[in-house]
């Protein structure tokens with residue numbers, strides 16, 4: 001326990017709002033929840049990697065994505081070179097905002113989808129403009145794709161900022177953007193350039209070269225995993241990142257606890273997990289009709305071997321030989337159950353940062369035997385936009 005923590009005066013105190021000074025635990029270490037969870041029922045605890053275990057430094061990582069995106073816009077999509085001088089304010093955008101692609105607006109809504117605040121580029125819209133575009137409290141749009149984009153991951157902050165900059169730029173310099181470009185077109189260009197930065201190595205190559213520049217060191221991760229394992233629970237990782245990158249990031253995060261981190265073939269961090277699934281394609285990983293094949297990954301070579309043969313359904317955990325490796329690629333939540341030998345989703349707790357990819361989808365997975373949902377919880381929610389006061 002945190003040495004600075006003050007014990008509650010009585011057991012009853014946990015049900016009430018503290019009336020005196022809050023405990024002297026730093027805000028970053030406090031835990032908030034919106035429902036109860038009986039940990040006694042949980043036999044396996046899993047984690048997402050990017051922005052969950054790996055806390056990227058937005059001032060370097062998101063800036064890298066921002067500048068990489070601009071470079072692609074200029075070099076591949078004919079945007080003017082002056083964009084290369086633009087700067088990124090990583091503190092400006094927050095998750096929870098919605099981009100109106102057609103109108104070039106950034107919206108903050110309350111939980112009833114009422115637009116509380118709207119900006120056109122970086123200019124706040126007047127109440128009259130807002131009502132003209134989005135109606136009154138009685139008429140609501142669905143604010144969903146394809147006309148809107150949700151800023152629901154920390155990866156999207158740079159792209160939202162760049163979209164707002166481009167909206168202002170196009171309004172004052174219509175002749176400077178490629179002909180035929182409108183706001184929605186600009187959003188599409190930004191999106192595809194960001195996507196390419198994630199896929200072509202622009203970001204991952206730089207992080208692999210110098211992880212400490214882009215990822216916060218977190219000395220609490222290994223003790224936490226050790227504590228969970230010591231309690232008899234299985235631990236697992238399910239990430240959309242592929243094996244080579246996952247290995248780099250996890251080596252860095254667990255590095256201070258490992259002896260020979262310098263060796264590129266040191267996969268010692270794997271000892272903290274029972275199962276590692278990379279390239280998981282969440283959210284579809286959690287869809288019950290997902291039939292994606294599962295591959296075993298050979299950690300040293302990265303070679304993929306078909307794994308469905310070894311863990312084909314139905315699996316009886318007692319009679320099947322244990323798979324040789326514990327690193328996989330692809331598959332679905334059914335594979336995860338069999339690999340962990342859990343009978344019911346309700347025994348699994350999954351911790352992620354992405355409200356749609358990691359949380360909502362996984363909560364909807366209905367276990368066919370028990371009709372219980374996989375438990376999922378969100379970390380890092382502090383920098384979501386809080387729903388406005390419903391006044």
Ligand SMILES: Nc1nc2c(ncn2[C@@H]2O[C@H](COP(=O)(O)O)[C@@H](O)[C@H]2O)c(=O)[nH]1
Pocket residue numbers: 048049050051155194195196198199238239240241242282
């Ligand atoms: N191709 C794209 N990949 C993206 C994008 N935004 C993020 N990412 C990648 O997804 C994983 C997230 O991993 P997880 O551990 O949180 O499941 C990571 O590799 C990112 O680089 C995108 O817009 N396009």
Ligand SMILES: [Mg+2]
Pocket residue numbers: 048049050051052352353354
């Ligand atoms: Mg993540």
